[in-house]
Amino acid sequence: MQQAEDYFDSVMETAVDEFRRFEEEMEREAKAELSGVDDIAEKRPLSSRLGRNDYDETDKEEANRQKLYLVPYRWWKEAQRSVADEIVGILYNVLSNYDNADSEIVLDLRKEESSGTRVKMDEGVSSREYALVKEALWLRTLKWHNDSKTSEENERYYCVAEGQSQEVFPLQIRLSFSPGTNSFGLDNSGKTTIVLKINGEDTSVISPTLGFNIKTITYQKYTLNIWDVGGQRTIRSYWRNYFEQTDGLVWVVDSSDLRRLDDCKMELDNLLKEERLSGASLLILANKQDIKGALTQAEIAKILKVRQRIQSLQAGKAKA
Ligand SMILES: Nc1nc2c(ncn2[C@@H]2O[C@H](COP(=O)(O)OP(=O)(O)OP(=O)(O)O)[C@@H](O)[C@H]2O)c(=O)[nH]1
Numbered sequence: 001m002q003q004a005e006d007y008f009d010s011v012m013e014t015a016v017d018e019f020r021r022f023e024e025e026m027e028r029e030a031k032a033e034l035s036g037v038d039d040i041a042e043k044r045p046l047s048s049r050l051g052r053n054d055y056d057e058t059d060k061e062e063a064n065r066q067k068l069y070l071v072p073y074r075w076w077k078e079a080q081r082s083v084a085d086e087i088v089g090i091l092y093n094v095l096s097n098y099d100n101a102d103s104e105i106v107l108d109l110r111k112e113e114s115s116g117t118r119v120k121m122d123e124g125v126s127s128r129e130y131a132l133v134k135e136a137l138w139l140r141t142l143k144w145h146n147d148s149k150t151s152e153e154n155e156r157y158y159c160v161a162e163g164q165s166q167e168v169f170p171l172q173i174r175l176s177f178s179p180g181t182n183s184f185g186l187d188n189s190g191k192t193t194i195v196l197k198i199n200g201e202d203t204s205v206i207s208p209t210l211g212f213n214i215k216t217i218t219y220q221k222y223t224l225n226i227w228d229v230g231g232q233r234t235i236r237s238y239w240r241n242y243f244e245q246t247d248g249l250v251w252v253v254d255s256s257d258l259r260r261l262d263d264c265k266m267e268l269d270n271l272l273k274e275e276r277l278s279g280a281s282l283l284i285l286a287n288k289q290d291i292k293g294a295l296t297q298a299e300i301a302k303i304l305k306v307r308q309r310i311q312s313l314q315a316g317k318a319k320a
């Protein structure tokens, strides 16, 4: 039991690390896009700029983390002219489960496109689109909005300047990035190798996956998140954590590992019983076709007896 708990902890740690890496990547992109902006303001945490005097270590950490703010894209677009001419935020399309009776609202963010082609999008911005901007810019934008509102209506609303924090509320949003396709299969079948190959990455040094890897592949306006989940026996009980919101399932078979084909069939049968995967498409990859004695696609299909669920059966020679 303790061993299971330890293992679960380590898997969660990997997940958190993965998420942090994703966050860092977003941050790097945001920084690159916003590089021309005066960033004096961001060196001080928001709380101190809003008049708090109890600046402590936590604030310091917060400041170092370089917060990003999600703002309605229209709103941001409007202010952009006066705040930071050619500098833009990152455009995201946000989907939420707001209609569900769930206790938490989860927002799914899909990055719309790279900043280079943004101009074309300006006209058709929907109300669901948001921009991700740095804290310093957010403050300046907010101030610009308030100032223009105040001068328009000759009435004082609120103003985010030193010491004035009325009507600025912290908002915490729980975010989840929806998986697109999950790849499962017994250990050593070649899942990671295939995902790396698809992504054009080096496959010369491969080690068993102890948690999972996420790869995001963008093609034109489509984004595919591939979750490559480790196949070792001890990890298989965690597969169920990855079933939610899976659109496609790729099952990778080591066609040369004849001894484990029964095991492979049993695990696949178990997956196919899973209610949460019933809407997902299934693709079976008969991998390692280059190895002498490997079974053919047809032979694998016969053994797995899943013809009715197979959309296409492909031989993936991940190595070749
Ligand atoms: N000959 C041959 N070897 C392959 C092929 N695909 C993968 N391999 C090798 O098989 C081994 C296992 O590959 P991985 O991609 O780590 O397998 P995996 O399914 O991700 O394994 P786990 O992460 O443990 O679930 C590695 O040594 C790969 O180089 C292939 O098509 N042909």
Ligand SMILES: [Mg+2]
Residues within 6 Å of the ligand: 191, 192, 193, 207, 208, 209, 228, 229, 230, 231
């Ligand atoms: Mg792997």
